[in-house]
Amino acid sequence: MDNVDLDVLRRVAAWQREGHRVVMGTVTRTWGSAPRPIGSVVAVRDDGSIAGSVSGGCIEDDLIIKARQGELPSDAPALTRYGVSAEEANRFGLPCGGTLELVLEPVTPATRLDELLADLDAGKRVRRELDIASGQVTHSPAKGEDAFEITDSSLISTHGPSWRLLVIGAGQMTQYLAQMARALDYDVVICDPREEYADHWSVPGTTLVRTMPDDTVIEMRPDRHMAVVALTHDPKLDDLALMEALKSDAFYVGAIGSRKNQARRRERLLEFDVSPEQIDRLHGPVGLRIGARTPPEIAVAIIAHMTAERYGFHHVQFEGEGEDENQTASA
Known part of the structure; x- marks a missing residue:
């Protein structure tokens, strides 16, 4: 519902x-x-x-x-x-x-x-x-x-909630994404072990955990009703979540960052026993390609892409298909 x-x-x-x-x-x-x-x-x-x-x-x-x-x-x-x-x-x-x-x-x-x-x-x-x-x-x-x-x-x-969203990072962009996801009836969990971010999290209706991202993904056991989005820009946190999420049944796995950063990320994930086929599931840069620049605009692009994936519209153009024209200001 x-x-x-x-x-x-x-x-x-x-x-x-x-x-x-x-x-x-x-x-x-x-x-x-x-x-x-x-x-x-x-x-x-x-x-x-x-x-x-x-x-x-x-x-x-x-x-x-x-x-x-x-x-x-x-x-x-x-x-x-x-x-x-x-x-x-x-x-x-x-x-x-x-x-x-x-x-x-x-x-x-x-x-x-x-x-x-x-x-x-x-x-x-x-x-x-x-x-x-x-x-x-x-x-x-x-x-x-x-x-x-x-x-x-x-x-x-x-x-009751049937769709789940795990976001890595409790920064400004996550606040917008969490609010939009709650409006779409997602059960939203925010994972951030960094005190400087987690201590100031205040979006009603969401759950904040301070565990390490890989442990959090494993504990939540992603299924076909769950999305995982990494938004910290810190490979030590984002990659930990992605290496577990890409092996799971999560219907959507995405990460913020420019195309150059995403290419380096893919190289790192190969070193963590993630197969090329699993890495191909990663949406990075994350979100639909709508020219998004600001945190709320990028949040719109992400939630729109998640919605398209939920309903099987896999042909939509995503944020990284052009040059590094999007998500670069925050990358």
Whole structure:
């Protein structure tokens, strides 16, 4: 669940405390193109107020009308589809022939929304199972990769941080990168054993560790939901992290620095039993090639490249494909 949908849940909880009736809608299936992915959440209040989005606005408009007319489910969840025909697809703002399915879930004490939010605020990952017949919800710790499944009897979803980012170095650029990553629902860990940097770290919602970078990477056991970015410019720290991260399943491994510095880095990594194939996984200079100069601009380039890699857009041009025109001021 991304932060956009988490904000919807918080809004729903506030509406419920104010005494409003609320229905949540979760996208469970799509056919053809869809404005938002499976698992996205929308909520509509009894007076038509709405939070979240599942379309360009037309489906939300329909839900608002039904809420004001009292036509949304009030006792138990119900399945509904939009855009079954070409005419309806056009009416509801979906591509011609597209279809979107929602589970509409009235919010009741059985929804256990406050418990879910408390777990999420504590940084826990939660497996949520909704019994479609009764509306009863059960929670359990989420293990492994995200699960999302709809059957005739239940809707299973995973909530909480599923993507992790380890950044080596607690400098100024890391502050911007950490804030952006938190907005994208990454669980962010900062590793910096240097007192002069670590003592002044103050980004809310992140975890600072002072262990050596290679030990930190090994302890975190990077998987396909984790990125490692080295930003210290100190080979004694950055290379320690990279030599372990490049051997792992991390979906993204990057390091700051000019192309000349990256070439020397690759030579050093070969001496640490890192294979040429593993070194080829290194994004260095790190980030998309957008002409970034300042720390926040470079942070944007990094988070954008991580996002592209997450969604399989491996063809994008990265920051080091031209001359040393980027990241040189801070290299």
